Amino acid sequence: MERIPILKMGKVLLVTVQVDMHDRLAMTLQDDLTARIVKDHAHGVLIDISSLEVVDSFIGRMIGNIANMARVLDADTVVVGMRPAVAITLVELGLSLPGVRTALNVDKGVEMLKGSMEQRASANGHATR
Amino acid sequence: MATLRDEAFPIRSSDDIVKVRQITRELALMQTFSLVDQTKIVTAASELARNALEHGGGGEVRFEALQEGSRRGIRLTFVDQGPGIPDLEQALKDGFTTGGGMGLGLSGSKRLVNEFEIHSEVGKGTRVTIARWK
Numbered sequence: 001m002e003r004i005p006i007l008k009m010g011k012v013l014l015v016t017v018q019v020d021m022h023d024r025l026a027m028t029l030q031d032d033l034t035a036r037i038v039k040d041h042a043h044g045v046l047i048d049i050s051s052l053e054v055v056d057s058f059i060g061r062m063i064g065n066i067a068n069m070a071r072v073l074d075a076d077t078v079v080v081g082m083r084p085a086v087a088i089t090l091v092e093l094g095l096s097l098p099g100v101r102t103a104l105n106v107d108k109g110v111e112m113l114k115g116s117m118e119q120r121a122s123a124n125g126h127a128t129r
Numbered sequence: 130m131a132t133l134r135d136e137a138f139p140i141r142s143s144d145d146i147v148k149v150r151q152i153t154r155e156l157a158l159m160q161t162f163s164l165v166d167q168t169k170i171v172t173a174a175s176e177l178a179r180n181a182l183e184h185g186g187g188g189e190v191r192f193e194a195l196q197e198g199s200r201r202g203i204r205l206t207f208v209d210q211g212p213g214i215p216d217l218e219q220a221l222k223d224g225f226t227t228g229g230g231m232g233l234g235l236s237g238s239k240r241l242v243n244e245f246e247i248h249s250e251v252g253k254g255t256r257v258t259i260a261r262w263k
Contacts (some may be wrong), residue, residue, distance in 0.1 A: 020147050020150060020151070021147075022143045022144050022146065022147045023143040023146065023179070024143055053154070053168065053171070054150055054168060054171050054172050054175060055172075056172050056175040056176055056179070057176060057233040057234060057237060058175075058179060083168075084165075085164045085165045085167070085168040086168060088165055088168070088169075089165070089168045089169050089172045089241065092169070092237075092240050092241055093172060093176075093233055093237035093238075093240065093241060094223055094233045094236065094237045094240070095233060095237070
């Protein structure tokens with residue numbers, strides 16, 4: 001079965017969506033990613049959608065779901081690389097991806113995740129576990 | 130009005146939604162749409178193809194590339210023989226959903242095009258026609 005690869009970089013999982021996703025593939029990614037967050041003890045998820053020429057309400061909802069599920073599993077999600085035409089269309093469609101953090105590119109996304117992981121580390125340093 | 134291209138394509142699986150996006154993109158390129166206009170019509174096509182599949186139990190889409198004077202456009206007609214929509218006014222509201230979605234399919238795609246027409250008969254099916262002009 002066709003799958004979108006998930007790469008591990010330290011505490012971050014990196015997903016680069018490079019195909020025009022059909023609905024089943026999007027659902028599989030949701031399942032795979034949540035399983036990997038738990039298995040790899042990941043604290044961050046970076047989803048690169050720079051290859052996606054279209055994000056419709058289904059794919060948008062899938063991205064929102066992944067961010068929410070990751071949050072419940074104690075991981076932060078940043079979506080990077082959205083094309084300007086996709087952003088314009090998404091907002092006009094009525095989908096503004098609430099609760100999903102975005103960054104312009106992978107570098108900025110990694111910085112964002114590092115920042116929130118450092119905050120997490122210092123908060124944990126003071127907490128009794 | 131001249132018709133430059135006219136073809137039909139069945140919508141029976143989620144792979145067909147991807148194909149509908151691809152054919153729509155091809156037509157938008159042929160009509161030399163801007164990147165934003167391409168993205169809008171392809172996204173609208175994707176929403177309506179999914180509606181036809183999920184609510185209509187599958188159907189068909191007709192693609193037309195049109196020219197009227199110097200204006201070039203695309204018209205897409207989605208037809209299904211599903212249960213139909215009892216309350217169109219409600220179905221066209223943002224956030225109204227009977228499926229598992231967000232209820233943006235109809236209302237959202239309407240905002241992405243220049244022309245939007247919907248006919249639905251309970252027990253017979255639904256036909257949605259959209260057009261976008263360059």
